[in-house]
Amino acid sequence: MIDLPLDQTAERVLDEVTGSDRSVLVEHLWTRLRTEPTGMVAELVSRIDLPTSPTSIDRTVLLERAGREAELYGDVTVRCEYLPLGWLRALSDTDTGRGLATAREKFQLLRADWALAQYERLTPPPSTGDSDRPVVVLVAGVPGTGKSTVAERLGRVVNAPVFSMDWQLGAVVGFGVLRPDNRSPMAELMMTSAVARQLSLGMSAIIDATGHTRAQRIQWRSITERMGGRFVGVECVCSDEKAQRSRLEARSRGIPCWPDTVSWEHVQHMKKLWEPWEESHLLLDSAANSPEENLRRVLDLVEGAGQ
Template sequence: MAGPTLYIFSGLPGSGKSTLAKALAGKVGAVYLRIDTVEQGLRDLCGIAVEGEGYRLCYRVAADNLQLGTSVVADSCNPIQLSRDEWHSVAEKLAVRFIDIEVVCSDEAEHRYRVETRKPEVEGLQLPTWEKVKKREYHPWCTERIVVDTAGLDVAETLQNLLSKIAVHSK
């Protein structure tokens, strides 16, 4: 399919979402937008308590790039239907394709290990504890999406799995 695509990543912290989102952005030549980076920048530079501002800024940056004909990979937990709908709205207003991608780690022990041992990639970002990840608000999905399970797979295997699912989804 010609034209830009908005790849909307969702998933709990530690699921492998950011690693996979960056790999996809590199593979398809898309702009990579990470909500954590924007939100931490708002905290650091503006001294504000961030709520939905990071998402709203990223919607605008995504729209700018999609209008230029550049695909965008949006990396966020995207835990509630409202944020999912807002991402869809960005694509629909510009009449571009969007693909929802939910990243999960079905192996709880592996997921916990990732959460407890990972280092922050965004300077100043406080990573959540396993307890906070388990208690995080995360609404069930009510729309079509691609689900990618990262348990027991390396990045290359997971990316290939995702690319295969995108190809089937795009037919």
Template sequence: MLVVISGLPGVGKTTVADIVGARLGAVRLSIDPVEEALLATGFPRGWKTGVAAYEAVGVIAELNLRAGRTVVVDAVNDSEPARETWRRAAVSAGSTLCWVVLTMSDTAGHASRLDGRHRGFSHIPEPTWTEVAGRTMEPWRDRHRAIDVSGSSEDVAAEVERYVVEFRSDA
């Protein structure tokens, strides 16, 4: 099974994906470290490098799915082309695809999460609240669960796990 945790920067995708991945014994994959590595090797910052990072992680996800592993990915996935990466990986590996979209209704809290955030990247700048607030998510056409991250990361992860179990039983 491929579990893709999506949402705008700063909602806690990586933290929740780490918890869910550990609890499921899953392979954990993330876009940002791959994009950071590409930029560190001289790729230009921009859309093409971001797409390359998605595609590279998509291939790694597919290989792990083919090996029978559960994969948890965290990525913004704000557009249909980004989401298509995961659809292709799941279909190619004969796997199910479970979408989770993390949201944060507390805009002040969301803004404060970004203020002073440093994830240790040298080539990927941290987004500002203005940049994040100006982003849009294309409407979702796939079945998904939207989860507000107002609770603790542990509570959000537990809700994601419950959805994954529900999704598996429906698939």
């Protein structure tokens, strides 16, 4: 393990809550972190369930555990955000420390929110008129509904790049960076980065992703419109579960380093996670319409998006 140094803010905070015996008073540490204006630690502490027992921890032990968390996330210093994670890691063998996995997930979501906010502040390119505005099409749906088929056909017709979440994730599998706590936030951020870059060049893009949360869809719409583009939402469904399951079992997508398909249990799980799409969008049923008909309907909407 690399011995990572404390950053200045974390060192100051720890000095304020360390007793004469070099132990850190846990309750005082959480109270202090809740008022820290820098970084995202105050929000993190407010979101996670931090045990206050035992009431203290040896400073060296806390720093060693926090350093492991910082190293896990590829950081070069131990910032305040790693102190509560280090505390939970120190308690990971006890009942009170079983919230580490949940805390990591919430930390990753916070990091993603912070990064996504940077994209919201991007400067849009100069406007060249409504007819030349770029279009971002989100083709969303659970696996087996035909969304990739629609996205890929649309990309060929309108000559726009198709950014697939599975292709993005497959590219980083070999580096060992994917974990349950960072997979979704990392995928969303990579997709956002790719689309934002296209928009900054005044060019269109297509997103091929599950898009199961309302916040995710709103985020992509917001960035598109902020960058002067037009957003088109497409929700793919399949009203014939037998056909949908058959597609999943037969498909072989050929994505490097990524599974060819997913289980039916995974599809059922994603259906439960799907949040209603209340904003205006196009609904396509791959069981009721042919791929050609679905493509035509999307093209009609894309071509009329600025009207």
